[in-house]
Amino acid sequence: MVVLKTRREIELMREAGRISAMALKAAGEAVRPGVSTFEIDAAARKYIKSQGAEPNFLGLYGFPAAACISVNNEVIHGIPSKKRILKEGDIVSIDLGARKNGYNGDNAATFAVGKISDEAQRLIDTTRESLYEGLKQAVAGNRIGDIGHAVQAYCEERGFGVVREYVGHGVGKELHEDPSVPNFGTPGRGVRLLPGMTIAVEPMITQGTWAVNQLSDGWTVVTKDGKLAAHFEHTVAITKDGECMILTLPE
Numbered sequence: 551m552v553v554l555k556t557r558r559e560i561e562l563m564r565e566a567g568r569i570s571a572m573a574l575k576a577a578g579e580a581v582r583p584g585v586s587t588f589e590i591d592a593a594a595r596k597y598i599k600s601q602g603a604e605p606n607f608l609g610l611y612g613f614p615a616a617a618c619i620s621v622n623n624e625v626i627h628g629i630p631s632k633k634r635i636l637k638e639g640d641i642v643s644i645d646l647g648a649r650k651n652g653y654n655g656d657n658a659a660t661f662a663v664g665k666i667s668d669e670a671q672r673l674i675d676t677t678r679e680s681l682y683e684g685l686k687q688a689v690a691g692n693r694i695g696d697i698g699h700a701v702q703a704y705c706e707e708r709g710f711g712v713v714r715e716y717v718g719h720g721v722g723k724e725l726h727e728d729p730s731v732p733n734f735g736t737p738g739r740g741v742r743l744l745p746g747m748t749i750a751v752e753p754m755i756t757q758g759t760w761a762v763n764q765l766s767d768g769w770t771v772v773t774k775d776g777k778l779a780a781h782f783e784h785t786v787a788i789t790k791d792g793e794c795m796i797l798t799l800p801e
């Protein structure tokens with residue numbers, strides 16, 4: 551069931567979104583060669599706590615950290631670890647959120663560790679841009695398929711793969727609500743977008759095949775061919791008219 555939010559609820563989600571975005575920024579600023587993914591998680595967690603908010607990934611379905619931190623061929627759901635040390639040339643996807651006053655934010659971005667290859671940079675840039683292409687379609691009257699189609703077309707035209715097994719979602723009092731928001735689809739198909747819908751759009755894009763595997767840790771999702779993946783996400787609200795409102799902006 552899709553839950554529409556009132557203006558007041560969207561204001562509360564904006565605050566959760568702001569904290570989520572600032573925590574992602576703090577995590578991104580901790581990214582450098584030699585740092586562990588545990589330290590990056592700690593930076594995010596510290597910021598969220600400092601705002602009187604809760605890291606909403608922590609404990610969700612049993613996840614043991616505040617952030618999912620996925621390196622190189624890892625697509626999503628990487629578990630932060632003191633043993634996982636970033637090195638020059640890696641790319642690292644950080645996905646996290648905060649809950650404040652009963653409402654959730656959720657956002658993700660992929661960061662470069664020092665100097666990275668041109669191909670890795672192109673993957674990151676394409677994934678980020680595809681999120682904004684999708685968001686252009688996140689307007690009242692459109693359908694979920696319009697968002698997915700825009701993301702998919704943008705990435706596939708540039709030779710990248712679009713992960714099918716994991717998708718975006720509604721966000722609100724629960725971190726994961728209806729509807730599902732795939733990064734692929736057919737224009738004009740799927741749930742109609744209505745003012746007051748709040749959704750997370752989150753392209754997970756690969757350098758090669760879109761097929762993925764889950765590691766034996768029960769969490770980490772990796773590309774089947776071992777090539778790189780990137781991930782960007784915003785939580786947004788569908789407005790009465792015009793562009794969606796991005797809730798996960800830092801200020």
Ligand code: MG
Pocket residue numbers: 656657718719750752783
């Ligand atoms: Mg999400």
